[in-house]
Amino acid sequence: MTNSQQGHSLDIQRIRADFPVLDVEVQPGVKLVYLDSGATSQKPVQVIERMNQYYRAENANIHRGVHKLAEQATEDYEAVRGKLAKFINAAKSKEIVFTRNATESVNLVAHTWGRANLQAGDVVVLTEMEHHANLVPWQMLAAERGIRLEFIPVTEEGVLDMSALPALMELKPKLVSFTAMSNVLGTITPIAEIVQAAHAAGALAMVDGAQSVPHLPTDVRALDIDFLVFSSHKMLGPTGIGVLYGKEALLEAMPPFMGGGDMIKRVKLREFSTAGVPHKFEAGTPAIAEVIGLGAAVDYLTEIGMEQIAAHDRELTAYALERLEEVPGIWIFGPGIEHKSSNASFTLKGAHPHDVAEILNRSGVATRAGHHCAMPVHEKFGVPATTRASFYLYNTTEEIDTLVEALYKVKEIFK
Amino acid sequence: MDDLYREVIIDRYQNPRFSGTLDPHTHSYEDDNPVCGDHIRIDLRVDDKDIVTEAKFTGEGCSISQASADLLMEKITGMPVADVRGLAKQDILDLLGIELGPVRLKCALLSLKVLKGGVYGLDEVMSLDELAES
Numbered sequence: 001m002t003n004s005q006q007g008h009s010l011d012i013q014r015i016r017a018d019f020p021v022l023d024v025e026v027q028p029g030v031k032l033v034y035l036d037s038g039a040t041s042q043k044p045v046q047v048i049e050r051m052n053q054y055y056r057a058e059n060a061n062i063h064r065g066v067h068k069l070a071e072q073a074t075e076d077y078e079a080v081r082g083k084l085a086k087f088i089n090a091a092k093s094k095e096i097v098f099t100r101n102a103t104e105s106v107n108l109v110a111h112t113w114g115r116a117n118l119q120a121g122d123v124v125v126l127t128e129m130e131h132h133a134n135l136v137p138w139q140m141l142a143a144e145r146g147i148r149l150e151f152i153p154v155t156e157e158g159v160l161d162m163s164a165l166p167a168l169m170e171l172k173p174k175l176v177s178f179t180a181m182s183n184v185l186g187t188i189t190p191i192a193e194i195v196q197a198a199h200a201a202g203a204l205a206m207v208d209g210a211q212s213v214p215h216l217p218t219d220v221r222a223l224d225i226d227f228l229v230f231s232s233h234k235m236l237g238p239t240g241i242g243v244l245y246g247k248e249a250l251l252e253a254m255p256p257f258m259g260g261g262d263m264i265k266r267v268k269l270r271e272f273s274t275a276g277v278p279h280k281f282e283a284g285t286p287a288i289a290e291v292i293g294l295g296a297a298v299d300y301l302t303e304i305g306m307e308q309i310a311a312h313d314r315e316l317t318a319y320a321l322e323r324l325e326e327v328p329g330i331w332i333f334g335p336g337i338e339h340k341s342s343n344a345s346f347t348l349k350g351a352h353p354h355d356v357a358e359i360l361n362r363s364g365v366a367t368r369a370g371h372h373c374a375m376p377v378h379e380k381f382g383v384p385a386t387t388r389a390s391f392y393l394y395n396t397t398e399e400i401d402t403l404v405e406a407l408y409k410v411k412e413i414f415k
Numbered sequence: 416m417d418d419l420y421r422e423v424i425i426d427r428y429q430n431p432r433f434s435g436t437l438d439p440h441t442h443s444y445e446d447d448n449p450v451c452g453d454h455i456r457i458d459l460r461v462d463d464k465d466i467v468t469e470a471k472f473t474g475e476g477c478s479i480s481q482a483s484a485d486l487l488m489e490k491i492t493g494m495p496v497a498d499v500r501g502l503a504k505q506d507i508l509d510l511l512g513i514e515l516g517p518v519r520l521k522c523a524l525l526s527l528k529v530l531k532g533g534v535y536g537l538d539e540v541m542s543l544d545e546l547a548e549s
Binding site: 354355384 | 419420425429450451452453454475476477478479481519522
């Protein structure tokens, strides 16, 4: 299996040339093999240059001054909203709210929609495979408000136990909030089915797309998603910027998030009126360069095509699962390739995940070891930590071969 | 060839000499490294002359954290509590005989943190960050 002819049209060598970091030697003579895109993706030169260009020649604050640069910066910043709306097939640009990251997007919904709509005893349904970002904000609200949290269980195989859904929906939840792709198990969840069940029960549906949006095509209207959260830095964009998609009517009805400049229409000494959507959720000067950088990332992904990227990630994951299974003593978490993509989390008998990651690093292989901000799902499978290799459009089957060879070195040390 | 995974570390990780719990004990304390979830519990028996007569640990974690715990239990067995209180970062590094980067340093120091929690009581313990920078 060669890396550029796998039945789809991704020209990996051309793509790799766009990512300067892939040429870095982590030790003399040892090239980086970056298998940690689930934590954060690398950035193509198009994104880096776009942000440099902004700071070199275009820097100005937005939604204020009437001078040339301020007008241009405002226009470029707002244009990214349009690109993102198109990218996830939202009906309107104003349904895209900029936050700091997916975590802040969840917190925004919990803080504003949650406080306005949830009372003691109200049920919010989550899943057992959530990242802490879609768990702790609801736990905080449970502690403050007495809302009740219920969970769609995870099966032994590592998929959601959909047979539990009808009983959970009979609790008449107000919100069902769930990941579209587990950051540990790689599991792709049945979004349409869960959203439909939520709506039939009178609940809103919120999707954590932090892992799915970078890897799979997303269509919020076809899926009828009420809220979608995701992060720029996992989809080739810079850190410091995240997205909240919300249906316009929902966003309109929500109270503002943080107070300050930009989120107001009018301010008197003792009162204020809020700006319209989306600005009422974007207090203060935002991460302008980062938003513009994210725009370049969306252009990059769009040009290659999310369908192609999804196919590539899936093939790499299938190859990785096949190769990893050869390694004696390995335990790979999560379902088979028919239900997953983009990562493989595993333990190796006799070696702690941190030691595994440390020894992989000597071969230049960057993975992540730990609980990946999802302690409950690790508890479910009875392990404190795993090593996770995660894949993206710039990865090759040769890099997975390097991973597997390096795993044999781990076994040699911990024999 | 391999500094980090010296034979002594792999050996102590795979065959710890001081693994277990003590019942009864005079001191017992446990803690986590929140960054990685490593966990160590240490039980001590201290006699009326304030000497550690027995020390055992249980835990879950990487080879560095578990090997350093085992070596530390060996070192403090027979040691006056006053001397245990004086143990510092460098003593652990000397036991391991390796250089450690900032992340693995905290793996190595978890057992010292737990030990100090046991012999000082909860309030006077340095955090792992403080220990690493000490």
